[in-house]
Amino acid sequence: MAALPWPLPREPTPLVRGLVQLVTLPPTLVGVLLSLLYNTADYALRRPSYPFKRHIILGALRFFQNASSALRFVMPRDAGAAAIPKAAAARGKTEYGVRIVPPIPDALRLPSTRLTAGMAGVRAVPVPLFGVAPRGDAPFRPAAHGELCFLHLVGGGYQVGHPLRFPLSTEYVARTGVRLFAPNYRKCLDDASGFPAPLLDMLAGLQFVLEDLGFAPENVILIGESAGAHGALMLARYMDDLRAAGVSRWGLPGGIFASAPWTNVLCTYPSIDSNYATDWLAPIRRVIAPAFARHCAGFLTHPLLSPALSSVEDGHYARLAEAGVRVHVDCGTDEMLYDDGVALVRAMRAQGLEPQFREVPHGVHCEFAFATLMPGIYPGAGFSWPLLLGDLDDMVAQLRAR
Secondary structure, eight states: OOOSSSSBBBBBOOOHHHHHHHHHHHHHHHHHHHHHHHHHHHHHOOOOOOOOHHHHHHHHHHHHHHHEEEEEOOOOTTTTTTTTHHHTTOOSSSSEEEEEEEEOGGGOOGGGGGGHHHHTOOOOEEEEEEEEEEEEEESSSOOOTTOEEEEEEEEEEETTTTTTTSSSSHHHHHHHHHHHEEOOOOEEEGGGTTTTTTHHHOOOOOOIIIISSSOOGGGGEEEEETHHHHHHHHHHHHHHHHHHHGGGOOOOSEEEEEEEEOTTTTOTTHHHHTTTTOOOOOOOOTTTHHHTTTTOOTTOOOTTOOGGGGGGOOOOHHHHTTOOOEEEEEEETTTTTTHOOOHHHHHHHEEEEEEEEEEEOOOOOOOHHHHHSSSSTTTTTTTTHHHHHHHHHHHHHHHHTT
């Protein structure tokens, strides 16, 4: 029987988690302070081209991420999975709503979600779907003829991430005037929520957008960051597979906007290690990959799971190109997932699909998000945000002009 190449992370009881945090917090804080001293000396010796403040802050974030993942604990569960966070309501830029939408029927579960007994045992469940609309609009009104929408898959390593807790979904709508829908898919914290649970929940959100609200599939833009970008690519492939299985109503999306995507679940690309010292991420192999792929031993190279590993013979990206699907990919040259983005674009081009590809020089993982999450954290933080918004404007304009 095949085994995963990494040990599985654990979900501790709340009591155990609390005790561990109590014991480890003081040395972790001391370690953060020591990391500031180390990174100060490292900056003086190496003299990188980016600001000193960026160097020490990213180093502190990296140390904290490492310390928090060293015990291989999955993250605690989100108690407000179906609630609109107060922080979102306080932004005042858009309208919000939430619905609990039904799971996809068993008939829409393709064999790719049942490759192992563990996968087959993961159930489809009702899912919170959040709607975001421009001020004065109704998030869940039926689609107008030809209306575009975003289906947003939030990032967070399949461990954390409420769709409205981060400002990105609000900003996408405020910028473009396009309504957005975001399923709060299950995070991979135990056997019941490992893959394919996130995909099944994303499909439930898509089902509601297409069948209840009446959006045409070609007017849906799949958009996500990091693990959410992986989800967008995964969802696009599943839509292609459904079409091949005769589910013509679901079609193909109009666009895919994949920012800082994770595209190789095996985590074998060089930048995972070579860019470790310039990024802020914790080692992805420690918790994220094994938690997501806990049921997937023997199938980690499957193109549904690892979109960069799609072969020319597979033809998925060729079909996207033939259908006129617009695709955007971006990644930073200093991020651990840089090679994931490059490999994905290479696989697309090998099949005749030419995405808009933006490489962000000296960009760290999801560098653009610093502009909304922690503005002013260091000089130039979030410098790529205006560039990505311009790219998103271009995609929306192209789809509206069809």
